Amino acid sequence: MKNRKLLLGIWLLPLALIMTEKHNLAAAESNAELRIAFIAYQNPDQLLENVKPVVGYLKHRLGMEIKEYVATDYSSIVEALRNKTADVGFMGPLQYVMAHRQAGAIPILGEIYNGKATYVSQIFVRKDSGLKKLEDLRNKNIAFVDPISSSGYMYPLDIFRSKGLTDKSAEKFFNRVYFAGGDEQAIRAVYNGFVDAAGIGQYSFNLLRSEERDEVVAIGTSRPIPSHCLVARKGLSKKTVEKLQEAFLNLSNDDENSYLLKYLYSVDGYVKVTHENYLEVEELGKRYDFIR
Numbered sequence: 001m002k003n004r005k006l007l008l009g010i011w012l013l014p015l016a017l018i019m020t021e022k023h024n025l026a027a028a029e030s031n032a033e034l035r036i037a038f039i040a041y042q043n044p045d046q047l048l049e050n051v052k053p054v055v056g057y058l059k060h061r062l063g064m065e066i067k068e069y070v071a072t073d074y075s076s077i078v079e080a081l082r083n084k085t086a087d088v089g090f091m092g093p094l095q096y097v098m099a100h101r102q103a104g105a106i107p108i109l110g111e112i113y114n115g116k117a118t119y120v121s122q123i124f125v126r127k128d129s130g131l132k133k134l135e136d137l138r139n140k141n142i143a144f145v146d147p148i149s150s151s152g153y154m155y156p157l158d159i160f161r162s163k164g165l166t167d168k169s170a171e172k173f174f175n176r177v178y179f180a181g182g183d184e185q186a187i188r189a190v191y192n193g194f195v196d197a198a199g200i201g202q203y204s205f206n207l208l209r210s211e212e213r214d215e216v217v218a219i220g221t222s223r224p225i226p227s228h229c230l231v232a233r234k235g236l237s238k239k240t241v242e243k244l245q246e247a248f249l250n251l252s253n254d255d256e257n258s259y260l261l262k263y264l265y266s267v268d269g270y271v272k273v274t275h276e277n278y279l280e281v282e283e284l285g286k287r288y289d290f291i292r
Helices: 022-029 046-052 051-063 074-083 095-101 150-162 183-190 202-207 239-250 258-263 275-287
Strands: 033-037 065-071 088-092 106-112 120-126 141-143 176-179 195-202 218-220 229-232 269-274
Touching: 033 051, 033 141, 033 269, 046 051, 046 065, 051 065, 051 229, 051 239, 051 258, 065 074, 065 120, 074 088, 074 095, 088 095, 095 106, 095 150, 095 229, 095 275, 106 239, 106 275, 120 150, 120 183, 120 202, 141 150, 141 183, 150 195, 150 218, 183 202, 183 218, 202 218, 239 258, 239 269, 239 275
Parallel strands: 033 065, 033 088, 141 176, 141 195
Antiparallel strands: 088 229, 106 229, 106 269, 120 195, 120 218
8 A cells, every 4th residue: 555654753663562572472471571561652762651551560469570661653563462472461452353354363342432442543633624524635635543443444444435535545545644653743743734534543633732632633533543552462361360450350440559540541441342342443454454
């Protein structure tokens, strides 16, 4: 697909960040160590600092060593789960479905925001752009997040397809399509006037400062999307999975420690999920040729 390599302000971290030495694999397989891959929506160095309190909590609850990694793209986490260089990873619905089909990964926890385990994607433009409806974006420039992002590509694309404006290819409707590499980069590309619109998750709006939010507006909204999830690699012991679920669920309801959630993507809490929660995502992924 043309223009996929045009990136806006992406923080580049090599795949090696979530790879470990071969001799560490044996220890992890015996559950002496749990390797967690986090996805960076903003500054990856800041995220690595932010998750330290949560990692400390998990280490105490699980009674095992935790090794954390941060990646700036979803494909790295999918690959790490497949190669068993990560045991669990945070990812969006589409990436989970791909990891499930490619590597037998399973979802174990879903995020809750504002009391819901679903969210939406939206199409944002500047208020002073004169763009009022989706049709106004024909032959304009748009920024998405990642070629395999649920809320940052597939579901925004579905917004235009459901209106009959395009089919499986965004290039047939837009002049240029960019992949910004992150939610904040995409929403700021709109705010700064680098692109005419951005197709991103609804909460990306909060990545702007309060005074900046007054300058952008959503002109399109997707169907509900199952929340992002914590995914376990194939073969991770049932005992470890259950202990992880228990730890996160306890954290969600722990008055003393629940404040730690603000350091972990600012979620309200977690709920158990299964593959059935993501069947619609799987079907949509087939429709748009993300998976076969």
